[in-house]
Amino acid sequence: MSVQDRIRVRETKLLSDNWYVLKTTRFDWKRSDGTWQTQAREHYDRGNGAVLLPYNLAAKTVLLVRQFRYPAFINGYDDLLIEAAAGLLDDAEPEARIRAEVEEELGYRLGAVRKVFEAFMSPGSVTEILHFFVAEYNSAMRIGAG
Numbered sequence: 330m331s332v333q334d335r336i337r338v339r340e341t342k343l344l345s346d347n348w349y350v351l352k353t354t355r356f357d358w359k360r361s362d363g364t365w366q367t368q369a370r371e372h373y374d375r376g377n378g379a380v381l382l383p384y385n386l387a388a389k390t391v392l393l394v395r396q397f398r399y400p401a402f403i404n405g406y407d408d409l410l411i412e413a414a415a416g417l418l419d420d421a422e423p424e425a426r427i428r429a430e431v432e433e434e435l436g437y438r439l440g441a442v443r444k445v446f447e448a449f450m451s452p453g454s455v456t457e458i459l460h461f462f463v464a465e466y467n468s469a470m471r472i473g474a475g
C-alpha cells in the first residue's frame with residue numbers, strides 16, 4: 330500500500346505568506362493496524378535549494394561562508410554561522426543556481442561541479458529538498474570578493 334492510499338486530507342489553511350508559505354493541514358492517517366487517526370501538522374514551504382562545497386585537494390582546503398542567521402541568534406547562538414554556499418532555486422535548475430550562489434557568496438567561478446545527493450532539509454516541518462554538489466576550486470577561479 331502506498332502512502333497516498335494511507336492519507337486523506339481534510340483541510341489545509343494558510344497561516345502566513347509574508348515571506349514564504351506556512352500552512353496547517355488536518356488529515357486522516359491510516360495506521361499499520363488499519364485504524365484511521367486524525368492528525369494536524371504545520372508545514373513551511375520556501376521552495377527547494379542547492380548547496381555546494383568547493384574543495385582544493387592540493388591545499389587541503391574547502392571554502393565556507395560566514396552569515397548571520399536570525400533563527401540561530403534567537404536560539405542563543407551569538408555568532409555568525411559557518412556554512413557552505415547555498416541558495417533557493419527560485420525556478421532555476423539546481424546546478425545553475427548553485428553556480429550563481431558560489432560566485433555571489435564566495436567570489437569563485439567554478440569548472441565542473443558534481444551532484445552527490447539530494448536530501449530533505451527538515452522533513453518534519455519544511456518541504457525543502459536540497460541538492461548537494463561538490464567541485465574542485467583553485468585560486469585562478471577567483472573572480473571577486475564574494
